[in-house]
Amino acid sequence: MRLADRQAPLVSSDYLPTLYKARKVPTKQPVCMICVDRTRGKTQMVRLAYGVSVSLCAPHASVEFQRQRNGRDFARTLAGIWQACGCLTSARHRALEAHQANLTDQPARPRPGSYAWPELRKRLEDSYASGARPADIAEAVHSRYATCPAHPPSHRTLQRWHHQRRWLHHPP
16 A cells, blocks of 8 residues: 555544635625625725725734734735635735835934925024015025024025915914
């Protein structure tokens, strides 16, 4: 007798579990994509990026599960299921990558241009409200911040701040 003939069968009976015969599974709504035949309770649609949606039970749809290990558990589980079904499309793959990218800590990028100088802008707008002109203020600003490693706002930015006249909407 060969070794293959002596091995125990994988299933003890002829019955293989199916969703058709599963008990206590909701029949009037989709099953959880992760639990499948063990779905209990209501499911909800969770929308990911790139037009991808999945039906999940409350525990799997929870923010805690989706954020677990920076989203790796959630992404790997869905990717494994889609791959096993032969339907891991590029949109689904990109949606999982986007989900993980949203959860990883990304350093705050430096604020561009005039947004990096909110206190200076407020002081200059107070001066503009008092009647000062951009040409009068520009030299003072550039001489004061000449040694600063950050570049001060340009002459054009100072003119733009004056022309926007924000002090009319928000009095100093």
